[in-house]
Amino acid sequence: MTNRTFTMIKPDAVENGHIGSILEKINSSGFKIIAMKFTKLSLEKAENFYEVHSDRPFFNELVTFMSRGPIVAAILEKNNAVEDFRLLIGSTNPSDAKEGTIRNLFATSMGENAVHGSDSDENAMIEGAFHFSNEEILS
Numbered sequence: 001m002t003n004r005t006f007t008m009i010k011p012d013a014v015e016n017g018h019i020g021s022i023l024e025k026i027n028s029s030g031f032k033i034i035a036m037k038f039t040k041l042s043l044e045k046a047e048n049f050y051e052v053h054s055d056r057p058f059f060n061e062l063v064t065f066m067s068r069g070p071i072v073a074a075i076l077e078k079n080n081a082v083e084d085f086r087l088l089i090g091s092t093n094p095s096d097a098k099e100g101t102i103r104n105l106f107a108t109s110m111g112e113n114a115v116h117g118s119d120s121d122e123n124a125m126i127e128g129a130f131h132f133s134n135e136e137i138l139s
């Protein structure tokens with residue numbers, strides 16, 4: 001699984017019309033989309049997805065935001081996918097994100113930061129399985 005990562009285009013970026021631009025950056029950076037859906041997280045699903053952050057002070061803000069509108073969820077394939085995708089999206093806080101990164105270009109704040117990217121191979125597998133069945137992964 002070391003060549004896969006999981007991403008979501010978050011509700012802010014969908015609302016702001018950035019789906020196409022973000023997918024273009026993903027593809028032109030060498031990632032292959034092997035699963036994708038336009039969907040919406042219920043509050044309960046957002047709470048489950050972000051359970052690791054349940055003790056953080058921003059947890060309620062995060063799950064309310066992530067469930068407020070549609071998202072695009074996808075599994076991406078590339079050598080060194082997790083690390084390379086984190087470089088492509090940039091720092092969590094868009095004001096720290098390097099020029100040309102997805103968060104630099106499209107995020108509006110620390111919370112509403114346009115995209116999710118898995119932080120490890122193990123989490124990429126868990127997060128991908130949260131959203132997709134094996135039949136929905138077309139590699």
Ligand code: IDP
Pocket residue numbers: 053058061062091092110111112113115116117119
């Ligand atoms: P990451 O998405 O860069 O891996 P994490 O620390 O895993 O960052 O945090 C998960 C998500 O929680 C962030 O992408 C962001 O949407 C939100 N978040 C993180 N820190 C804050 C904060 O201080 N205020 C509000 N939301 C935050």
Ligand code: MG
Pocket residue numbers: 117119
């Ligand atoms: Mg994270």
